[in-house]
Amino acid sequence: MKIIVDAFGGDNAPLEILKGCQMAVEEYGVDILLTGSESIIRQTAQQQGISLSHMEIFDAPDVIATDAPPKSIMREKKDCSLAAGLKLLAEGKGDAFISAGNSGALVFGTNMIVKRIPGIKRIAFAPVMPKREGFFMLCDGGANVECRADMLVQFGIMGSAYLEKVMGVKNPRVGLANVGTEDHKGGTLQHETFALLQKSGLNFVGNVEARDIPGDGADVVVADGFTGNVILKLYEGVAMELFGMIKELFTKNLKTKLAASLVLNDMRALKKRVDYNEYGGAPIIGAAKPVFKAHGSAKAKTFKNAIRLTKAYVEGHVIEEISEAIAAFEQEHGGEEA
């Protein structure tokens, strides 16, 4: 299997990306096709003693910044390492593409270059996030600000296939993010989506109130991209502020400092457990070929894990699974009113 890797995506590129790739080659036996400045990659590898065995390089010296407008991937940044990787994937030069770079550009570029699975209305950004025990997938986490119910039911189908095939969740429980658990809750979009999810054949568990998402509301939380992005970012914001307050508490006086010293490792482990940056990354789901977003802050080990998930994304035949599920749903319910 050959994984195409954006060597210049994320905060720690290219060093940590290259280290992660080397680890993945050794542990998972994958081949890597790196995109980025060949001279910098070779120089970095040499200086840091990183083996480039089982790695090819596609020279693409330009880089797209994390905060660059997503659309620039098709214009002034059309030859950057991220765009190059998407093109190589579209041309069949590798089995999957992974980048820790600009999320918006990755979604936009995937849509334009790799394109969608036939029948899929929108690709989604689908982060795997921590909950009280384990994880859940948020679908869509922000790719599509405005959605229709027929898109949301596809998000449920796609998220369910991914969790089952890649993350090993049996019969994933699919829930609709809503303002209450009763069937009639929400607005028109939620009512229509609820009706479609009920006849989707998915393990639909109904509406999930936002309060229950961090506990164990569902394995796949379906939302329009606006709501999903609010969930994704508020999750991070609340956790960050709380940990900040706890840190303040622990440095308040001698007594609290002593307490801190006693639980330092446990607190670090907890922080890591709830840090979604440490989690499974996010497939750009619905794309015609596997595209995976690793976290921008990923260091070597996290990036290696992201490569493992990308490999599982290919081996799990998730694209085929989605394709069949969508075709079956369309055959049964296509053209019906929600």
Place this chain on the structure above:
Amino acid sequence: MKIIVDAFGGDNAPLEILKGCQMAVEEYGVDILLTGSESIIRQTAQQQGISLSHMEIFDAPDVIATDAPPKSIMREKKDCSLAAGLKLLAEGKGDAFISAGNSGALVFGTNMIVKRIPGIKRIAFAPVMPKREGFFMLCDGGANVECRADMLVQFGIMGSAYLEKVMGVKNPRVGLANVGTEDHKGGTLQHETFALLQKSGLNFVGNVEARDIPGDGADVVVADGFTGNVILKLYEGVAMELFGMIKELFTKNLKTKLAASLVLNDMRALKKRVDYNEYGGAPIIGAAKPVFKAHGSAKAKTFKNAIRLTKAYVEGHVIEEISEAIAAFEQEHGGEEA
């Protein structure tokens, strides 16, 4: 000033409500008009040694449950203590109404019985919530699942008036809940609302990303009721799960238990600080007369504080302030396209 109080709203009614009322009479010099079963009120007061000085009772023996359908307030529950309070307020038998009961019924009943300030399109449920330092107001926190931009700009105007007059925030910063900080972020609703807020005369600070809300994004966070309710409930859910995990950590072994004993009081204080149930409650804003929702779990002291805020709601002439601001905005921009 006479405050009408639903003596049978919330988890701790009527005992804690009556205790809170007694404290408010003593500390703030208010008069109270209680609604609820007169016999149970008198019996409870006598048994618990609570003075009913400066308190009248309007006998309304029926009670609406917290989870009853909001619309039942106009039908089978039209004579409950909550409905009675709203009617007494509408009839001018008191200056404001406060209940710790069914939020949905309070919003629905306020809209039907107390009615809106002329020119106000929708009343909003506007909880005051904790952030890293101090608080912010979320407007709308869930009264209106589907909104138009002209409603959202009114939420900003109303929230701003309340924070300034009741909470003492000078020139409150108004932000629009969105999926990013750049001006063009969000969907049609956000674009239209952004344009209206820009010319509203409010201290509009632009879009607030959900990640920044718990830090210090804005003093008033404007959102449609769906998004606002997701924010409100996810806030609670994430905090609850994190505190649950920390509790687990502290009870793990002897070392962590020792640490826990050292920071017990500090952790309790922190938990209280971020518990929005301990905060300022929520005005039902946009109503023609002051209606206030105290937290369902309010005990005597919290309820007393809620009465203090309700008194400030009256004395701050918030209704008049909103009325004038809305009229000024309509005169300047009414009929314009967003």
